[in-house]
Amino acid sequence: MKIAAGYVFSFWFEAVFLATVIVMINRARKGMKIPEIYKVAGLDAMDEAIGRCTEMGRPVHFAPGIGDVQNAQTLAAMSILSYVAKQCAKYDTDLIDTNRNVIVYNMSEAIVKQAYIEAGKPDAFKPENVRWISNDQFAYATGVTGIMYREKPAANLLLGAFWAESLIFAEVGAAAGAIQIAGTANTAQIPFFVAACDYCLIGEELYAASAYLSREPVLLGSLVAQDWGKMGGVVLIVLGTLLVSVGSPFLKDLLAK
Amino acid sequence: MKKEVPLAICFIVALIYIVSNYFTGVEFLATMKDLLDKWYLSVDAIVVAIGMVNLAQIHGRRVANKREGWLFSLWLMLCMFGMFFVSIFWFKGTTHVGWNFMYNMIISPMNATVYSTLVFYIGSAAYRSFRIRSMEAGILLVVAFVMMLGRVPLGALLLGGNQAFASMADWLLNVPNSAGMRGIQIGAALGGIATALRIMLGIERGYLGGTGE
Numbered sequence: 001m002k003i004a005a006g007y008v009f010s011f012w013f014e015a016v017f018l019a020t021v022i023v024m025i026n027r028a029r030k031g032m033k034i035p036e037i038y039k040v041a042g043l044d045a046m047d048e049a050i051g052r053c054t055e056m057g058r059p060v061h062f063a064p065g066i067g068d069v070q071n072a073q074t075l076a077a078m079s080i081l082s083y084v085a086k087q088c089a090k091y092d093t094d095l096i097d098t099n100r101n102v103i104v105y106n107m108s109e110a111i112v113k114q115a116y117i118e119a120g121k122p123d124a125f126k127p128e129n130v131r132w133i134s135n136d137q138f139a140y141a142t143g144v145t146g147i148m149y150r151e152k153p154a155a156n157l158l159l160g161a162f163w164a165e166s167l168i169f170a171e172v173g174a175a176a177g178a179i180q181i182a183g184t185a186n187t188a189q190i191p192f193f194v195a196a197c198d199y200c201l202i203g204e205e206l207y208a209a210s211a212y213l214s215r216e217p218v219l220l221g222s223l224v225a226q227d228w229g230k231m232g233g234v235v236l237i238v239l240g241t242l243l244v245s246v247g248s249p250f251l252k253d254l255l256a257k
Numbered sequence: 258m259k260k261e262v263p264l265a266i267c268f269i270v271a272l273i274y275i276v277s278n279y280f281t282g283v284e285f286l287a288t289m290k291d292l293l294d295k296w297y298l299s300v301d302a303i304v305v306a307i308g309m310v311n312l313a314q315i316h317g318r319r320v321a322n323k324r325e326g327w328l329f330s331l332w333l334m335l336c337m338f339g340m341f342f343v344s345i346f347w348f349k350g351t352t353h354v355g356w357n358f359m360y361n362m363i364i365s366p367m368n369a370t371v372y373s374t375l376v377f378y379i380g381s382a383a384y385r386s387f388r389i390r391s392m393e394a395g396i397l398l399v400v401a402f403v404m405m406l407g408r409v410p411l412g413a414l415l416l417g418g419n420q421a422f423a424s425m426a427d428w429l430l431n432v433p434n435s436a437g438m439r440g441i442q443i444g445a446a447l448g449g450i451a452t453a454l455r456i457m458l459g460i461e462r463g464y465l466g467g468t469g470e
Contacts, residue, residue, distance in 0.1 A: 167379060
């Protein structure tokens with residue numbers, strides 16, 4: 001048994017990263033001080049968006065993206081859905097959750113139902129509000145467009161893995177008069193969300209959402225480790241640039257091992 | 258046990274995947290990974306039936322109560338179940354000429370139609386966002402102007418054949434845009450790894466339903 005060729009450096013980098021995550025989580029569990037994380041406007045606006053829906057008597061629309069359950073962005077979206085569903089249950093606000101992937105639909109239904117049960121309002125859960133539209137990308141886009149035009153949500157939460165349909169959702173949400181909070185790690189879609197939505201979570205901010213919203217020290221600890229990993233990446237970039245500039249391929253060869 | 262069993266399954270399966278990706282020479286791991294991939298595909302196909310039941314319930318209720326737009330719900334159910342039964346009992350596969358006809362002549366053109374509406378949405382998004390409300394918005398407007406002129410022949414025509422706009426557009430794409438995208442990708446990749454680790458170790462349990470507590 002040996003490490004596959006081309007994966008040696010990434011294996012050790014991930015091992016160090018895993019160790020950092022575990023150390024920071026343990027520090028948080030013991031109540032030791034962990035650094036503060038910066039404010040993320042989109043996440044702070046989540047409660048404001050749900051409150052707007054409650055006041056206007058209009059539903060919240062949540063789309064966890066079109067990625068499948070293996071996609072980390074979808075799992076991050078599920079964590080956010082858990083928070084949003086809990087808030088909607090607390091304030092008796094309708095939550096319409098549209099899904100493209102059937103497995104994700106099943107997870108969403110369980111999450112939303114559990115949120116209503118934990119809020120003490122199991123009868124308020126409406127199964128018809130958690131919907132599977134279609135496995136086909138643009139059939140899903142068309143279905144969501146129709147739902148947004150008919151239901152007129154006051155908040156449109158687009159969080160997860162999106163592709164070409166991202167701008168369709170953002171523009172239709174704007175036409176419906178919704179406050180829009182979007183977030184994706186797909187770099188090609190981020191510009192559309194930034195241009196068309198009120199708030200946008202860029203890349204890693206989507207993954208930070210569950211920790212940020214719950215403020216659990218253990219989850220916040222892993223965020224700090226994430227930032228340290230990023231700093232390690234920056235150090236490698238600077239060192240690599242300097243070394244290659246002076247003609248040394250050492251770091252380049254090391255990363256390719 | 259309701260929470261512990263799924264967490265244990267998640268940890269073991271994730272560990273198998275990670276180890277089988279990084280390590281070679283262990284036949285058992287490669288076999289397990291292939292088996293898990295096949296199981297996932299099978300489950301993915303089977304749960305489509307659950308989705309169809311959900312759609313039938315929602316739209317069936319709409320048709321039964323004759324709510325607004327019930328004709329569209331009826332049409333949806335006719336198309337969904339029609340395609341389902343015809344594909345299974347008549348076409349019996351995706352190689353039949355009838356199935357190819359329905360896909361190439363109905364589904365594909367409809368997908369292309371919806372995709373093409375993006376051009377209008379880009380226009381409306383550009384109209385809403387390209388306004389000089391702040392310094393960042395002003396920079397966005399100028400850069401968008403340069404990019405658009407650099408990508409169409411009109412840019413060179415306006416400058417009497419000079420490719421300055423095209424060169425500026427290429428530089429903007431290859432230098433600042435690439436740098437920004439790569440930075441975001443590095444951050445997102447690390448975020449994805451951290452999220453996966455939290456889920457694998459059972460620290461983040463939002464996907465299990467409720468608060469995971």
